[in-house]
Amino acid sequence: MGGLISKEQLILIATSIIVGTLARILTIKEDFRQYPSYPNGYMIHLVTGFVAASLGAIAIPALMTKNFVAVTFLTLAIQQFRDVRKSERESLKDLENTEFAYRGDAYIDGISKTFESRNYFALLVALGTAITMQLVDSQSSWINIISGSVVGLIILFILKRFSKGKTIGDIAEVKEGKIEVKNHELFVEGIYVSNLLGTENASKLFQEEGRAVVIHPKEHHFRVTLENFGQRQAALFEATRTLGVKRHHFTRRDFKDGRVVIALVPIINDKDKLIEAVKKTPLLESTKKSHAVMNSNIVGSE
Incomplete structure (x- = not known):
């Protein structure tokens, strides 16, 4: 009977799993990009989030009962989450030829890393919830549950703030561009x-039906990010994914x-949606550069 878990441990594990899974649910949002798709995309990520939360929840009871073998499952979690990233990358690459425009390798890599990291959210939130409940250790189960849940949600808030990325709209102005056709050559704002x-x-x-936007970097050093081919391809993809393409789509830089410049003949001819789609395109991790760090390195080398 010594191998059976107590009622208190069962409450701790159940609460941690619920809060950790809730953390994963809260980080899945269907925005204008329509990804992940409903319902299969949701189901896959919710199940992996539940597994991640379960691994975080059992770690503390396992340590308290000196069941160190169970803790080694955390190392398996790392491999599992890497497999999630790998499968997500492969799935998105398989869909490349079915889209209006390519996402591009840089964007696919960013999306797959995001889904991997959000499984860590579930694990860490569940782990934080379990640790809090163990430390509070009140005679009242409700006090333990409430304390653990509050701390878990605070951890989620901190993790979301820490991992929140920027978008093109944060570093650039996005405005409608004037289209001109001269001798079958396309110009936008000259x-x-x-x-x-x-x-x-x-x-x-x-x-007659073409739409174009021009992205102006707010500062000169933002050109390094905006002119990166992967970043421009991501913006073009979001534009075409949001409005569709009747014919032709281009991205060029001055x-x-x-x-x-992002230019296309959309199915849904809505300039405001086009501007918003480009503005909300995430800045890819592979393209971002810290201007302050670059300056400090240059000064240090002198």
Whole structure:
């Protein structure tokens, strides 16, 4: 009978699993990007979140009962979450040829890392909840549950604030661009975009139904991020994913002042949605650079 867990430990484990799983639920949100898709995408991430929360929940009872073998399951969790990232990356790459525009390898890598990290959220929140309940150790189960739940949600809030990324709208101004077609060549705000319009009908279609936005970096050093091909491809993908593409989609940059152009003939002709989609495109981790750190390194080297 010594192997049986007590009522208090059962309450601790159950509460930690519930709070940890809730943390994963709260970090899954269906935004304008429509990802993950409903319902299968949700189910996959909720189940992996539940498993992550379970691993975090059993760690403290396992240590308290000197069951150190059970704690080694945490190392298996790391491998499991890496497999989640790998499968997510492979799934998104398989879908590349079905989209209006490519996401690009950099964007896919960022999405897959995000889903991996949010499983750690569930694990850490469940672990924090369990530790708190063990430390409070009140005679009242409700005091333990409430204390653990509050601390778990605080940990979730801190983790979300810490991991929150920026978007293009944070470092750049996004405005509608004026489209011009000259001899079948496409220009936006005087920036040469393409000579691939070809026929008269294609040129007429872009003049009548085409939409374009111009991204202006707020500071000069933001050009390093915005002009990165992976970042521009991500912005083009979000634009086409939000509005659809009737025909043609382009992204170009102006080498003089760092302006970036997104142009397309959308299915849903809505300039405000186009601007919003580009603004909310996440800044990819692979493209971000710290201007302050770069400056300090330069000064230090001198």
